[in-house]
Amino acid sequence: MEITTKYNPVEVEDRLYAYWMENGFFNSDPDEREPYTIVIPPPNVTGVLHMGHMLNNTIQDVLVRRARMLGKNACWVPGTDHASIATEAKVVAKLREQGISKDQLTRNEFLKHAWEWKEKHGGIILEQLKKLGASCDWRRTRFTMDEKLSEAVIDTFIYLYNKNLIYRGVRMVNWDPVSKTAVSDEEVIHKDVNSKLYYLSYPIVGENKSLTIATTRPETIMADVAICINPNDERYADMKGKKVYIPLINKEIPVIFDEYVTMDFGTGCLKVTPAHDVNDYALGIKYNLPVIDIIDNDGRLNQKAQILVGEDRFAARKKIVRMLDDAGLLIKTEDYKSNIGFSERTDAVIEPKLSMQWFLKMDEISKPALDYVLSGDVKLIPDKFKNTYKHWMENVRDWCISRQLWWGQRIPAWYLPDGNFVVAKTVDEAFNLAQKKYNNIKIDELRQDEDVVDTWFSSWLWPVSVFDPSVCGHPEIAGNADLNYYYPTNDLVTAPEILFFWVARMIIAGHEFRGKAPFSNVYLTGIVRDKLGRKMSKSLGNSPDPLKLIEQYGADGVRVGMLLCSSAGNDILYDDSQVEQGRNFCNKIWNAFRLVKSWNVEQIPQPDYSAKAIEWFNSKFNKTLKEIYDNFDKYRISEALMNAYKLFWDDFCAYYLEIIKPSYGAPVDKSTHTATLAFFENLLKILHPFMPFITEEIWLILNDDKKENKTVMLSQQPKPYGFDEKIVDTFEQVKDIIINIRALRQSKNISPKEYLDLFVKGDIDLSFTSVLMKLANVSKIEKTDNSIENASSFIVGTSEYYVPVGNKIDLDEELEKLKKEVEYTKGFLASVNKKLSNEKFVNSAPENVVVSERKKQSDAESRIKILEENIARLQSNNI
């Protein structure tokens, strides 16, 4: 096969993914090995891959592939979320394009369209994940509205209802008067709007005075049920027990007192309108006030308003202001900026509207979920999110689980004509229940609740339901083999913004139904932003198309690019240059492979430098491998990748290969070649979780002759074993000498091809001389007790090195260099001396710190001695 100069990922990636799939490498079934499990945060079924998915799923794939190579039974369960709001909105929009409005359809007709849409567009995102190389067990793909998973949701609802944890209650919803539906908070866009604050006069009953209140919504005064004043407000101390008239309709309402009212806003008097304001509703409950709803579903005033009936709310506002003004009850008008919600879909101003909703009591049920995180049984990475989590869980509010939508699991509540209801799985069961509780019920009188449950009410079951949905709502069931083997899972990789919506609730559900938290670690990724720090969004057009990136740079390149700059919990600022770096790294690996592959191997003696290089790299490799393991343990994935990157590029390519590389056309000895291949394969294994395609491709080519071993790479990760720290350190000094000589060549304009001599005064470890000679192109290395004339010198460690450069020597320059060096070393010595002469330091610093300071002291002293001798010598020569 032809091996191209440049690595070509496009050709390789599809072929290898197909190969992996054919061989079932990603499949997992319970066995005697230790399981490693990740459930995917299910993307929206109709979604398309964006950069956030790329980051999130790359990290999961790295973790899964690594676990698999560590010999664990790794299982990554993929799937999609029905995402009721988002999907329903998309289907509605699609139908609208076809000229069909949702109101024209029955529930079943609409759902038929929705399922068609899902069949057509669902799963696109999963296909896209394959391009990234995601090693999911695709046989296990789940969808939150699969029959069994939906049943699990219904059973869970019934279970919690029977435990008295679910109740019906009134709640303010965001009402869109144009589409005549409630919309979720996520679908409300808040904008700052210039509006007016109207000061209105409410006459006091039985007196000739009045109270002035400030409001932005004068059209709702007919729904007022009280005026509220802060009890600490001395201006109104005499208002206790009094009543006022609502202007225009002259209805008497009481004055009440509550500290909720801010004294310095407006006049300090608040009109209480429970039907049209959330806070007022709460006040209404507290003081047992009536609720008067004067606005209909289409945004028009109704009969209860008494005046302006049938007028649109905004028209009514204008008219009532004029009426109040005419009546002399409008005191003044102020400009005011208020934050108003608009419907994302229709741009209508959202009307807060009271409606009956279903709630889950959270106070008791959420306690264990708090404990798991506080005790560390569930670790958040990074742990800074622990505080946020704690704060939220300690102030948790009941969860509104009903949504006024059709796409989702329908609430299993059945209403009787009189408004009573029963909760049951089927209409037959509901009928049985209803008959027991209430008499003379006919089955066709039962009407099921129109609403569906919140999407999170299905996805909170995900880590359980993907394995065995039947235990949801049935904690007494033992569960199937899959569940007992894979649950609890290991790591969850998700975004911090859904820590509460999803993560906390999964812990609650997992505890409720299995008595165990669903995972041990939660790795929280950041948000992918553009390089200016802006969130990626369609409207800004600043989000690159991930598939195009993959085509351009290769999946491995994109993966590396994303990983390099993504520490846990921090946002990543995406820039093409990162992905370029990833692509370049692929090319580097490819070319190293080409070099190794090109060698002729012969039975010739092994050069000393090769033996030394092998010895050194073996230690360096294992040292780095240990660092990589440590970084993985701490979930420092980008650091682990950087370790591997530098090991490959800087150590393996720039040093190891350069040392052992034979001159053009010359053969390589057998044992060096064998060792090199072994190193190369181990490097491929380390890199495989990050860059699965290129590593697999090279591995397959290298092992072309052992077909039966083709799965070896995917199942093994090298383990770090002992390494010789001293060899690594000594080699660092050798590198230092090489760098000095190379720098000297550059400054003196000496060609890399020209041989130089090297003299050493002081101790030198001679074990790497052959390496030194090759890389620095030195023809001889000699020890000397005397200084060398016409030589440039430098110090490494405590030894001095001389390179004779003949008439290229510049004594002034050399002197200057030495003087700088001695000055620096003296400063260094002074700081060390200062510490050591400080009794408090010597007494209170730990032993090893003092010892290392003493060593520094003596090293610096001997350096200064050498330098000063040299300076003296050069000065006397220079005269």
Added chain:
RNA sequence: GGGAGCAUAGCUCAGCUGGUUCAGAGCACCUGCCUUACAAGCAGGGGGUCCUUGGUUCGAAUCCAUGUGCUCCCACCA
């Protein structure tokens, strides 16, 4: 309004329980190289008051406090 976090090289970030003159990495930048693995490369190099001001300590990028500037989450005042 409540809560949390961040501030280190031009950029993105490391710096774990204070202790090497501790100020690091990658990218970018500058200089010299088309040296038969690789110009998507090779070799060498420059670059920072660790946000301000105090405090604790023998010793602070690291711990504490204040100020400033950003970011996020929750609740949103008529």
